[in-house]
Amino acid sequence: MANEIPDLEALERTGTGKGAARQARRSGLVPGIVFGGDKDPLPINIEFNALLKRLRDGRFKSTLFNMKVEGHEDVRVICRDVQRDVVKDLPTHVDFLRLRRTTKINLFIPVEFIGEEEAPGIKRGGVLTVVRPEVELIVTAGDIPEKITVDLTGMAIGDIVHISDVTLPAGAKPTIDRDFVIANISAPSGLAASDDEDEGEAETEVEAVETTEE
Numbered sequence: 225m226a227n228e229i230p231d232l233e234a235l236e237r238t239g240t241g242k243g244a245a246r247q248a249r250r251s252g253l254v255p256g257i258v259f260g261g262d263k264d265p266l267p268i269n270i271e272f273n274a275l276l277k278r279l280r281d282g283r284f285k286s287t288l289f290n291m292k293v294e295g296h297e298d299v300r301v302i303c304r305d306v307q308r309d310v311v312k313d314l315p316t317h318v319d320f321l322r323l324r325r326t327t328k329i330n331l332f333i334p335v336e337f338i339g340e341e342e343a344p345g346i347k348r349g350g351v352l353t354v355v356r357p358e359v360e361l362i363v364t365a366g367d368i369p370e371k372i373t374v375d376l377t378g379m380a381i382g383d384i385v386h387i388s389d390v391t392l393p394a395g396a397k398p399t400i401d402r403d404f405v406i407a408n409i410s411a412p413s414g415l416a417a418s419d420d421e422d423e424g425e426a427e428t429e430v431e432a433v434e435t436t437e438e
Contacts, residue, residue: 229300229368232289233274234258236296237267245317254315258291258301261322268293268320275315279306286332286360288368291320300365302329325366330399332358333369335406339377345409350381354407359387360399369393374406384408 237244237255245255253269278284284303291301301320309316323329335357340346359372372392374385385406387398398404 228370229288229290231292232270232278232301233292234268234270236293237269240267249316254318256318256320258293258299258320258322261299261324263322266293266296270318272315275318279315283332286330288323288329288331288365289320299323323365325364327365328362329365330360331363331368332360333363333396334358334371336371336373337376337407338373339375342377343379343409345379345381345383346376348381349412350409351412352376352407353410356404356406359406361392361396362399363393363396367393367395369396376409379409381409381411 234256235253237248239247248255248269249272251269252272254272254275256268256270258266258268278287284306287302289301289303291299300323302323303318304321305319306315307317308314335354337352337354340352343350343352346352361369361372363369369392372390374390376385379385385408386403387400387406388403390406392398
């Protein structure tokens with residue numbers, strides 16, 4: 225289970241309506257709402273710069289947050305919508321969904337690679353090419369894996385790791401149905417070039433033999 229769910233601090237918004245929202249924006253805040261979870265919706269304000277940084281970091285809508293609002297219990301939330309200014313493309317309103325521990329959500333989970341020192345392909349100078357440093361999985365909010373692990377032990381040059389080769393945490397499954405590639409061990413450029421030259425020489429020899437026979 226993930227050890228570090230990022231905190232997202234907010235203030236309870238006392239006023240509602242367009243007037244209160246405009247006042248919040250003038251004060252450097254972004255109005256929002258927290259809904260769901262069999263509780264009443266909670267109007268909030270989030271500090272504009274803090275929210276903008278989170279948005280620029282990426283994956284905002286697929287990141288689970290620990291919402292902290294003074295006077296209320298911490299709650300796990302995930303963003304459901306960010307409204308933006310049509311001209312400046314800056315956030316003007318944000319919606320969050322409260323999550324139960326049994327709620328299924330889509331999250332990007334980091335991939336950790338181990339066993340590189342036991343991979344014959346890497347020992348020969350092969351290069352680990354990571355296609356997906358993180359994988360989007362359907363997981364349960366109360367049991368989110370910190371990472372998924374790919375063991376490279378025994379892998380040779382040319383070997384490929386597909387999602388089907390990875391043991392996923394219980395209850396988790398990929399959002400993509402096809403058996404996609406996570407990583408591969410490719411030949412070093414020098415070896416690849418040497419192989420191409422060898423193939424070219426072999427083709428030349430074959431052509432020479434065919435010419436002689438004629």
